[in-house]
Amino acid sequence: MFLLRVSLLAALGLSAGSVFGAIELHSFDDPVLQQRYESLTSSMRCPKCENQAIDDSNSPVAKDMRERVASLLRDDRSDIEIQNFMVDRFGDYVLYNPRLEGRTYLLWGLPAGLVLLGAMLVFLILHLRRQSSAKSLSAEERARLNALIEGKKPK
CATH class of the missing domain: 1.10.8.640 (Cytochrome C biogenesis protein)
Known part of the structure; x- marks a missing residue:
């Protein structure tokens, strides 16, 4: 066997x-x-x-x-x-x-275009977050933050 x-x-x-x-x-x-x-x-x-x-x-x-x-x-x-x-x-x-021909431009360019679009989207989101967080501070909080950034002792 x-x-x-x-x-x-x-x-x-x-x-x-x-x-x-x-x-x-x-x-x-x-x-x-x-x-x-x-x-x-x-x-x-x-x-x-x-x-x-x-x-x-x-x-x-x-x-x-x-x-x-x-x-x-x-x-x-x-x-x-x-x-x-x-x-x-x-x-x-x-x-x-x-x-790389007229009919394949999209095939070759789409990945680069998507990377650029993603980078722009991330930049825009970060920019809008910074603006919205800065707007939500009161005048007193903003002055205190600026003093901390400049290295001065806050009032």
């Missing part, structure tokens, strides 16, 4: 290893091309898989995209040309970092 369990676990381990090892790696003689390939494939999203880079996906579409990137690199295409090719073929979704 023990031997059956061990052989079953070994068979499962081998089959899982073959599933995870299905991603082929393209290798280049030039280390710069290899680095560019790795950078490009990790910065592009698989259209079939949800939020998975093409260098990490087992889907046939990702395999085709990896092969196309390798072939374009071998044809001495620039990174921008390769990205443009992929965007033309699969759409803007393929890029993890969308380009």
Whole structure:
């Protein structure tokens, strides 16, 4: 019985290893091309898989995209040309970092705008609190406070 369990676990381990090892790696003689390939494939999203880079996906579409990137690199295409090719073929979704264009200004500007709006809101709230606390003091209390601030002994 023990031997059956061990052989079953070994068979499962081998089959899982073959599933995870299905991603082929393209290798280049030039280390710069290899680095560019790795950078490009990790910065592009698989259209079939949800939020998975093409260098990490087992889907046939990702395999085709990896092969196309390798072939374009071998044809001495620039990174921008390769990205443009992929965007033309699969759409803007393929890029993890969308380009700064007219239709993506809101996407890029919204976080900065929200931070500025939050800072202005905090400043306004603090300003209004200071004004309201200063207005709630009587003339005698205000004079005493000013004397304490200036370092004089209050009357």
